[in-house]
Amino acid sequence: MAKQKRDIEINSRADTLPLMGPEVRPWPVTPPPTPEWVMTNVYAKRKAEEFGKFLEDNLHLNFIFDKPEALQGLRVLCNGIWQISRMFAASLLGEQGAEVVYVEPPGGDPLRQLTPFGREEYMLKDNVTGEPCGLDFLHEFRNAKSTTLNLETPEGREIYKSMATVMDVIIEAWPPGYMDSLGIGYRHLSKLNPRLIYCWVGERGQWGPDKDAVSKHGQWTLDPFSGAADSWIHNTGFPPDQCPRGGKGGDVMRSGAWLCSYVCGEQAAVSIMAALFWRDGTSGEGQFIECTAAETLMDILDFDIGWYGFNASIKARTGAWDPNLNQYEWNPCKDGYMMIGGQTDRLWYRIGMCIERELPEFGRLIHEDPLLKEMGARNSLQGLIKTYSITTKWLRDINRIEAEQKLMQYEIAAGPVLYIDEVAEFPHFKYRPWVNTIETEFYGTVMYSESCAAFQHRTPARVKDLGRPLGHDNGEVYQKFLGIGPLKLRELKAKGVI
Amino acid sequence: MDEKEFNKLKVCDFDELPGPKSKEELNEMKMPFEEYCKKAFDVGNEFAKPEALKGIRWMSTTMYIFTPHSVANLAEMGAECIKVEMPRMGDPMRHTSPFNEAYLYPLHDTRPMTGTGYGFLNANVNEYYITLDYHVPESKRVFYDLVKMSDGLTECYRHGTFDRWKQGYRQVAEMNPRFIYVWGGGFGYGPKMFGGSYDILGQAHAGLASITGTHEDFGGHATKCTNWCIDWYSGTQITSCIMAALNWRLKTGLGTMIEFSQVQAATRMCGYTAPLYGKFGIVRQRWGNWDTQLCVHGIIMTGKVDFPDAKNPQDKFESRYVMLSAFQDADFQELCNIIKKPDLFSSYKSHKERVGAPAQIAIYKAIEDWAADKTRSEVVKILKEAGILAEPVLNDREVYESKHFRQRGTVRWNDDPLFGDILIHSGYSSGLMSKTPRRHKWQWRPVGADNVKIYHELLGYPMSKIEELYTKNIL
Numbered sequence: 009m010a011k012q013k014r015d016i017e018i019n020s021r022a023d024t025l026p027l028m029g030p031e032v033r034p035w036p037v038t039p040p041p042t043p044e045w046v047m048t049n050v051y052a053k054r055k056a057e058e059f060g061k062f063l064e065d066n067l068h069l070n071f072i073f074d075k076p077e078a079l080q081g082l083r084v085l086c087n088g089i090w091q092i093s094r095m096f097a098a099s100l101l102g103e104q105g106a107e108v109v110y111v112e113p114p115g116g117d118p119l120r121q122l123t124p125f126g127r128e129e130y131m132l133k134d135n136v137t138g139e140p141c142g143l144d145f146l147h148e149f150r151n152a153k154s155t156t157l158n159l160e161t162p163e164g165r166e167i168y169k170s171m172a173t174v175m176d177v178i179i180e181a182w183p184p185g186y187m188d189s190l191g192i193g194y195r196h197l198s199k200l201n202p203r204l205i206y207c208w209v210g211e212r213g214q215w216g217p218d219k220d221a222v223s224k225h226g227q228w229t230l231d232p233f234s235g236a237a238d239s240w241i242h243n244t245g246f247p248p249d250q251c252p253r254g255g256k257g258g259d260v261m262r263s264g265a266w267l268c269s270y271v272c273g274e275q276a277a278v279s280i281m282a283a284l285f286w287r288d289g290t291s292g293e294g295q296f297i298e299c300t301a302a303e304t305l306m307d308i309l310d311f312d313i314g315w316y317g318f319n320a321s322i323k324a325r326t327g328a329w330d331p332n333l334n335q336y337e338w339n340p341c342k343d344g345y346m347m348i349g350g351q352t353d354r355l356w357y358r359i360g361m362c363i364e365r366e367l368p369e370f371g372r373l374i375h376e377d378p379l380l381k382e383m384g385a386r387n388s389l390q391g392l393i394k395t396y397s398i399t400t401k402w403l404r405d406i407n408r409i410e411a412e413q414k415l416m417q418y419e420i421a422a423g424p425v426l427y428i429d430e431v432a433e434f435p436h437f438k439y440r441p442w443v444n445t446i447e448t449e450f451y452g453t454v455m456y457s458e459s460c461a462a463f464q465h466r467t468p469a470r471v472k473d474l475g476r477p478l479g480h481d482n483g484e485v486y487q488k489f490l491g492i493g494p495l496k497l498r499e500l501k502a503k504g505v506i
Numbered sequence: 507m508d509e510k511e512f513n514k515l516k517v518c519d520f521d522e523l524p525g526p527k528s529k530e531e532l533n534e535m536k537m538p539f540e541e542y543c544k545k546a547f548d549v550g551n552e553f554a555k556p557e558a559l560k561g562i563r564w565m566s567t568t569m570y571i572f573t574p575h576s577v578a579n580l581a582e583m584g585a586e587c588i589k590v591e592m593p594r595m596g597d598p599m600r601h602t603s604p605f606n607e608a609y610l611y612p613l614h615d616t617r618p619m620t621g622t623g624y625g626f627l628n629a630n631v632n633e634y635y636i637t638l639d640y641h642v643p644e645s646k647r648v649f650y651d652l653v654k655m656s657d658g659l660t661e662c663y664r665h666g667t668f669d670r671w672k673q674g675y676r677q678v679a680e681m682n683p684r685f686i687y688v689w690g691g692g693f694g695y696g697p698k699m700f701g702g703s704y705d706i707l708g709q710a711h712a713g714l715a716s717i718t719g720t721h722e723d724f725g726g727h728a729t730k731c732t733n734w735c736i737d738w739y740s741g742t743q744i745t746s747c748i749m750a751a752l753n754w755r756l757k758t759g760l761g762t763m764i765e766f767s768q769v770q771a772a773t774r775m776c777g778y779t780a781p782l783y784g785k786f787g788i789v790r791q792r793w794g795n796w797d798t799q800l801c802v803h804g805i806i807m808t809g810k811v812d813f814p815d816a817k818n819p820q821d822k823f824e825s826r827y828v829m830l831s832a833f834q835d836a837d838f839q840e841l842c843n844i845i846k847k848p849d850l851f852s853s854y855k856s857h858k859e860r861v862g863a864p865a866q867i868a869i870y871k872a873i874e875d876w877a878a879d880k881t882r883s884e885v886v887k888i889l890k891e892a893g894i895l896a897e898p899v900l901n902d903r904e905v906y907e908s909k910h911f912r913q914r915g916t917v918r919w920n921d922d923p924l925f926g927d928i929l930i931h932s933g934y935s936s937g938l939m940s941k942t943p944r945r946h947k948w949q950w951r952p953v954g955a956d957n958v959k960i961y962h963e964l965l966g967y968p969m970s971k972i973e974e975l976y977t978k979n980i981l
Contacts, residue, residue, distance in 0.1 A: 028787030035784055041697050050697055059666040062676065063695035067765050078754035092777070100743075104750040122799040124778065126858040130786055143778035143785075144799070185539035195534060195542055215543040218910035224893025225836035230803070236829035236899045237910075241805065243902070244732040245719070248823070254807055254874075255794065257719070257726030260827045260899055262795055262805060264717030267731060267739075270775040274742045279937040281749030282558040282583050286942050289756050290560070296546050296940035303916045303935035306905070308575070308738030311604065311627035313917060316902040317929025318608045318624065322820035323902050328715075328730045330706065332602045332625045338710055338728070345728050347710040349702075352598060384606040384623070421692075421702035425728045427716040428783045428790055431773060434711070436698040442770040443780050455784020457774045460740070461747045463694060465675070466762035467754050469747075 025129055030453040035445055040438035067463045069440060077105025078467035082284070084108045085171060086152070088181030089117040090228050092266050093209045093301060095148040096273025097179050101280065102151035103459040103469035106177075109485055110149070111168070114156045114506065116478040119145045134450040134477040144266075146475040147456055153481035156506050163505045165192050167490065172197040174489050176294075177205045177280055183222050184214035194296045205283045207276050207297040211268075212237050214298060234268040234301030239312060239323070246327035260325065268301035275304040326392075334386040334395055335359055338425055341403035345425035346411045348399065353383060358418045365414075367402045374398060448474050482506055546940040549915035557584020558942035562752070565590060565652055565659035566633060569597045571705065571734045572768050573662040573690040574629040575741030576748065581632035582933040582944040588652070588960055589630050593637040593979050596953035599626045610925050614953040622950060628932035632947045634956035637981050640671055645980055651965050653678045657752075658686030658761065660744065665691060665699050675763040685761040686751045690744055694767045703769060705734035712736075712772030713779060713790075720794040728792065739775070740768035742936075800833040801861040802841060802869060805899060808885050809878035812898075820901050827899035828885050830873070833857060837894055844892055845876035905931075914938070922949050957981050 018024055026032070041049075043064060051060030084106045086098040102108040122142040123131050131140035158164040169192060172178060178197070180187055187193045194206040211234045213219045218237065220229045235241040245261030252258050276299040283295050306313070315321045328345070329337040335356070338347035350359050357375065364371040374395055380386050386395070403411055408424035415422040426434060432443045432455070444458045454474055461469035482501075486492040492500070500506045526532040534542065548554075562585040566577040574589075574597070581587040591597050594614050603609055603623025613620040638645050650673075653659070659678075661668055668674040668689075675687040692703020709715045709731060720726020747764045755761060773780070779790045796804035805827050812825035832841040838860065842851040850872055854860035860869060877885050882898050889896035900908070906929070911917040916935035922928045933946040957976070961967045975981040 025786065029785055033787065046697050046699075050699055054666070054700055056666045056670075056699075059669045059674075060695060060699065062669075063665075063765070067695060067763070076754075078750040100746050124782070124790075124798040125863050126861040128858075130782060130788070132785065142799070143781045147778055147781050188539045188542070193539070194546075212910065213914060215540040216910045216914050218908070219540075221895060223832070223834075223837050223895045225834060225840070227831065227834045227837045227895060229895055230800075230831065232805075233829055233831070233895070233897055236805070236827075236897050237905075237908075239900055239902045239905045240732060240735075241829070241899050242820075242824065242827070245729055246727065251720075251726060255720065255724055255870075257724065259720070259795060259807060260805065260824070261719055261729050263714075263731050264719070264790075264792060265714060265775045265777060265779075267735065267775060271735075271739050271742070274739065274746055275936045277746045278579060278742060278749055279939055281746065281753060283939060283942065285749065285753055285756065286556070286558040288753065291556070291941075293941060295942065297937055298543070298547070299937040303911070303914070304937065305735075306911070306916065307628070307932045307936040308733065308735055308742070309931060310571075310733040310738075311608070311624040312733065313902050313905055313931040314627050314929050315604060315608055315624055316906050317919070317927075320818075320903075321604070321608075322818050323604070324820055324824075325732065328727065330730070331604045332623075336704065336706060338706065338715070338730070340727070345710070345715070347706055349704045349706055351602070383601055384603065387603070387606045389605060419702070421704055421707055423707050423711045425710045425715045426713055428713045428776070428779045429787075431711070431713040432780070432783060436693055436696050436701075437770075437773075439696040440694070440767075440770070442767075442773060443784075445784060453784075455780050457776065457780050458770065460743050460766060460771045460774055461750070461764070463765040463767070464747070464751075464762055465764075466760060467751065469750075 022129065030445060035455060036433060036438045038433065040441070041435055046439070066465050069458070069462055072462055072468040072470045076467055079104040079106040082106040082177065083175045084177040084179065085111060085175045086179045087111040089113065090119060090230060091181035091209055091269065092119065092144065092148055092231070093269040093272035093276065094179050094181040096270050097207070097209065097276035097280070098152060099148055099150040100274060100277035100461070101177070103461060103471060104467070108152035109481070110152050110154050111157050112154065112478060114158050114479070114504065117145065120478065132451045132454070132475070134475070136450060136480065137477050139477060141451070141475055146451060146454065149475050151472045152476065153485055154476035154478055155482050155485045156479040158505050159190055159192065161503070161505050163500065163503065165190060167486070167505070168192050169197065169200060170490050172204060173201045175201070175204065176284070177207070179207050179209065179276065181209050183228065184210070184219045198294060198296070202293060203287060204294040205280055205287065205297065206294065207280050207299060209272055209276050209299050211300060212302045213300050231266045231269045231301055232262040234272070234305060235262055237302040238306040238309065240268070240305050240309060243312060243323050243325055245325045247325050250327050268305045271308065272299050272301035272304045275299050275307070329392055329396065332387055334392055335399065337396060339396055339400040339403055341406060341408055341411055343407045346403050346408055347423050347425060348415065349421045351383065355420060356386070359415070359420055362415055362418045362420065363399065363402045367398070370398050370402065446471060446474060450477055451475050479506070547938040547943070549913070552943040552945040556942055558939070559583045559585040562586070563588070563656045565656050566630070567659055567661040569662055570599050570737065571629050572737035572741050573660050573744070575738050576660050576688065576690060576744035577633070578629055578631050579742060579745040579936065580748065582936065582946065583942070587633040589633040589635050590638050591635065591953055593639050593981055594953065596622070597626065599629065600953070602626065612952055626950060628930065630950055631933060634960055635951045635953060636957050636960045637954040639980050640673065642980055644975070646672065649673050650681060653682055653685060655964065657684065658688065658748065660688040660690060662690050665689065665694065679761060683761060684755060684759060686748060686755065687761065687763045688744055688748065688766065689764070690740070690766045690768065692767060692769050694765045705737040705768070706730060708736040708740070708769045708772040711769050713776055714772045717776065717779060717790050717792055719792045721792045724794065726792065726794065736768060736772045740766065740771040743771055796866050796870060799861065801857070801866050802838060802873070803831045803833050804870065805829050806870060806874050806877060808880050808882050810881040812882045821903065824901065826882050828877070828882055829897050829899055830889065831895040840892055841894055844888060844894070845873055847872050920946055920949070924951060925949060954981060
């Protein structure tokens with residue numbers, strides 16, 4: 009409920025900016041359920057009060073800062089520009105307690121400049137330099153320090169080499185062979201620091217016939233080139249017999265998120281930590297790692313390429329349906345899309361019982377169809393079309409919330425397609441909370457996606473800060489690791505080395 | 507000069523001097539970078555090198571894709587992983603196959619005519635397959651015996667089920683304080699604690715679906731990211747939690763409990779979506795095949811296909827999409843010249859101008875108009891020859907035939923000990939490691955195939971006891 013009424017006049021987008029924001033409209037708009045409510049209405053109903061209390065007492069986000077960090081003492085250098093995969097890998101390590109130092113060229117990572125539709129009003133200015141920073145960069149720059157270094161100068165390379173000797177991990181994202189050509193690739197640095205774990209991330213690879221290319225004018229290969237190379241994009245989207253082709257919904261489709269890069273980043277973090285485990289537990293040696301977005305995504309491409317090997321099938325796209333499971337899809341309803349899932353007989357008939365109450369022909373046409381009785385047989389294309397046509401007949405007259413409430417009575421895994429405003433107000437998201445706000449050191453209060461590794465008994469991951477003005481930590485980092493004092497630092501800055 | 511005298515003059519050891527010390531090392535420093543990478547990763551000889559997680563034993567009391575993948579990652583890196591399934595039934599994912607057509611037989615020694623479907627592919631590789639029915643009291647002891655011999659487990663039952671069955675974290679931590687216990691599911695503690703979850707629910711609930719696909723203004727719908735990608739992606743994040751916990755255990759000797767929710771993981775990858783909403787109240791929408799932050803950086807459709815005479819409709823009708831990227835000024839100018847629209851560059855000289863929504867609509871239309879009488883490969887060839895980044899959107903056949911992935915060993919045939927030749931595209935592709943490479947040993951084994959191996963050879967149960975449990979349907 010608004011506390012006061014104001015007269016406002018909106019003539020342009022600029023007029024809308026002061027109307028929003030954490031100061032004007034704090035998140036969450038409505039408070040999340042209280043622990044007492046959850047205890048009575050959720051845990052108690054399943055006779056799980058004691059277990060629920062144990063989880064709340066031991067895994068709750070409120071206690072993360074009372075516990076130690078798993079990767080305390082690990083030093084990570086993140087060197088590169090453009091690739092968000094390198095940032096996600098660094099975040100996963102940084103959230104677990106590693107000390108992460110970013111190295112950017114003195115001009116900064118161009119990712120800092122990206123903002124949706126070029127709208128600078130949606131960038132945040134830091135309170136030191138006033139430089140605007142794009143939200144993708146800000147959101148993924150977690151618990152880290154920012155330094156600058158010009159690796160094209162000999163002095164810059166010497167500094168980089170010295171840094172490599174005091175680091176445990178280097179995550180690198182430059183075009184194939186570029187660092188090596190400067191004499192600071194893995195084969196050079198591993199001679200100086202044999203314990204170094206060095207991970208390159210990119211789109212298709214730093215070697216091989218289709219390795220990452222740079223355009224004639226120096227532009228990099230970026231996500232979603234990876235998804236185009238491994239059939240992921242080809243297999244996503246609505247087929248032209250569900251929607252017309254040509255930008256009208258019936259084409260192959262990329263993900264709205266930088267999905268390929270995120271998948272690459274997490275596998276990079278896994279590989280790095282496995283290498284660390286082997287180094288600290290067994291061998292004492294570092295190693296060279298390469299993770300590409302195209303291949304790490306291919307790893308999780310279900311059976312798609314394997315299916316071609318099985319019987320020369322080429323997977324087609326199936327929109328919001330799944331060719332392996334029935335029911336398992338979302339379909340349009342009155343105010344959006346409703347997802348329904350339940351493949352085993354138990355769930356399959358429960359879904360039907362729910363729909364049948366209002367649409368009796370569902371039972372006759374679906375449950376009594378002999379071709380739909382067996383679990384595997386339901387997945388034929390005709391089976392999907394028939395089931396979903398009749399399900400959508402039920403859905404089209406009701407809203408998402410009505411459909412959800414009805415399906416929940418039968419304990420079916422179902423839920424609406426939510427937009428971010430709905431996600432942020434979804435009771436469970438607010439309760440955990442999964443989208444959260446943080447008072448950052450430089451950019452004010454920022455809403456962010458919470459670390460997924462934060463819910464742990466002993467060493468929960470945590471987000472301490474987001475974003476950093478470019479080169480803000482030059483003084484501290486170079487003093488701490490290399491003993492470079494303020495005078496020398498000024499000299500290096502004047503020479504364009506940092 | 508005798509050796510004694512010589513040693514007096516020495517100030518250091520030759521071996522301590524920097525620089526290459528042998529001819530081999532000298533060559534290593536001189537060889538071209540690509541050669542060096544090939545030598546370092548040495549595709550095809552993975553089994554000659556050590557395994558990173560040697561000695562770790564992990565229990566996988568999991569189903570479907572999400573939690574199994576968290577364990578498969580460990581198994582590919584050398585951990586000994588034990589998949590525990592329901593007797594005679596197995597993981598429900600075994601009964602899942604695309605359009606019900608690809609199976610490998612048998613499912614179980616009593617069910618030769620039932621197979622395991624390709625939906626199960628790549629999710630549980632290199633593991634030992636045992637069975638155990640947790641519902642009966644006799645199985646408790648067996649479960650505890652496994653816990654004592656293992657470093658951790660991943661489970662995916664409704665939250666609190668294992669606790670009720672006295673095999674949850676609270677109980678097993680008292681039996682094995684080094685134990686790392688992972689629960690993976692949809693929601694975790696809180697109002698929806700008992701809500702079931704799937705990959706698709708994660709995509710729908712977390713906001714990923716709302717930003718993927720063509721906007722309804724263009725006629726499109728919220729689109730499912732293909733595959734169970736959120737399942738797999740969340741599973742890998744569990745592995746990253748496990749790896750951090752294992753590293754911490756090296757130092758402290760203590761286990762932990764990890765509660766991981768896949769619905770949250772899908773929100774995590776949505777980038778600026780949350781901060782943009784939190785600060786400015788803007789609800790991010792779908793933007794199809796284009797990029798909200800870069801232009802030109804998107805997928806275009808060409809007028810003609812590459813394989814008009816092919817039999818398979820995916821070749822015949824779909825080989826017409828190109829991923830194209832020319833967002834920097836010089837690249838964009840070059841692109842405008844190629845498509846013979848130099849005025850387009852004068853209208854949108856700066857990136858800020860061309861990344862606006864109306865500009866993107868005009869620019870992509872101009873490019874697609876130019877490509878209307880060309881095939882996919884013609885468009886790619888013209889642009890590549892001009893030094894612009896462009897690649898075809900490949901289908902599964904083309905990925906299979908790609909020389910790139912073959913050379914890198916990330917798509918390869920494996921001689922499976924049970925099923926013969928199986929094409930695999932997992933494991934090796936999750937990352938090349940020079941000293942402890944991942945490896946693929948076998949795809950899967952029938953339900954309960956390793957009962958003797960684990961219960962007899964590892965736990966030392968007499969054969970008669972295994973037989974008794976088997977006849978009672980406990981194994």
